[in-house]
Amino acid sequence: MPSYDPYSVTQPQSKGTPPGDGRPGLWRRLRWFLLAFVIVVGLAAAAGYFSGVQARDTAQAEQAREQAAHQFELGLADMEAGEYERARQRFEYIISI
Incomplete structure (x- = not known):
């Protein structure tokens, strides 16, 4: 049977995260919000x-x-x-639009 030593101090095993109540911290929530x-602002700007x-x-x-209707x-x-040359130029311009 192992002996009990009241003066020995054992460190709890760390699992990589500090002890807490299991909820994400304020900074983590703030990062996700930001x-x-x-993303929303970027999508709105693109739209x-x-x-x-x-x-x-x-x-x-x-x-x-x-402009084409006026021409x-x-x-x-x-x-x-009777200005057929000018009329022809106007109609050619309309076609080019």
Whole structure:
């Protein structure tokens, strides 16, 4: 039978983590929150960027359509006025848009 020595001090075996109540610490929770926050902000920024690009492309297409319609009206007016060369240039420009 092993003898009992009240004066011997034994250190508890460490498992790599300090003793606690088993809940993650404040710093660990804060890191996860910050990581999630950065990801959400990054996704929001990307969504805003692509939305802006799409809005710009739509506006450019609308502007080109309006310009083509205006040039077409001017081309018809040039044809009625007998300025066929200018009308031809306008219609070629419309095709190039």
